[in-house]
Amino acid sequence: VRGLYAALVHHPVRDRSGATITTAITNLDVHDLARTSRTFDLDGFFVVTPVLAQRQIAEAILHHWRDGGPGQARVPERTVALARCAVVDSVEEACAAIADRHGAAPRRVATAARALPGVAVTPFDQAARRMAEPGAPWLVLFGTGHGLTDPLIEGADLLLPPVRPGDYNHLSVRAAAAIILDRLHPREG
Numbered sequence: 001v002r003g004l005y006a007a008l009v010h011h012p013v014r015d016r017s018g019a020t021i022t023t024a025i026t027n028l029d030v031h032d033l034a035r036t037s038r039t040f041d042l043d044g045f046f047v048v049t050p051v052l053a054q055r056q057i058a059e060a061i062l063h064h065w066r067d068g069g070p071g072q073a074r075v076p077e078r079t080v081a082l083a084r085c086a087v088v089d090s091v092e093e094a095c096a097a098i099a100d101r102h103g104a105a106p107r108r109v110a111t112a113a114r115a116l117p118g119v120a121v122t123p124f125d126q127a128a129r130r131m132a133e134p135g136a137p138w139l140v141l142f143g144t145g146h147g148l149t150d151p152l153i154e155g156a157d158l159l160l161p162p163v164r165p166g167d168y169n170h171l172s173v174r175a176a177a178a179i180i181l182d183r184l185h186p187r188e189g
């Protein structure tokens, strides 16, 4: 067990103006991040939303594709991907679930397409080396909307650099998660 987890955060995230909002879960994000997390053998993937009705939607997606739902019969490999997915109401609840399992709270890794003034970034190779060392587990936070809020990023143990910083930095969270988890994955050979 690597002790590595990911979270798709729907609150607290920013809107275009920088205000804190809650975004809606999209089916595509849940499936894609579950498949990417499974591909890189993460120990779990959390869908985070404080909205009960949204958690029910996510649970319905999970039920359809696992726990004997119709999707499981048709696409069993999707069941494998979603098997490690859990729906929680907050980043804190995800951290508590990880702490229960590992006996230590996870260190949080923030991601963003933007640089935050005054917040140092840890290069991907340095982060990958630190995260590969034995110790407390890690939780990589991916945002939605216009990204994770400043307090959530400032409260993290590490902030990763933007992927390909430039004047256009709006990868989908699906694409960003795949690139980032690949860069954090221990290099074979």
Ligand code: SAM
Pocket (backbone or CB within 6 Å): 111, 112, 113, 114, 141, 142, 143, 144, 145, 146, 147, 148, 161, 162, 163, 164, 165, 169, 170, 171, 172, 173, 174, 176, 177
């Ligand atoms: N403008 C937003 C920001 O500054 O993060 C990008 C929002 S994007 C739809 C949602 C999430 O995808 C971000 O919270 C981040 O986790 C990830 N993301 C998107 N583009 C990224 C990039 N270039 N580098 C790192 N993460 C990125």
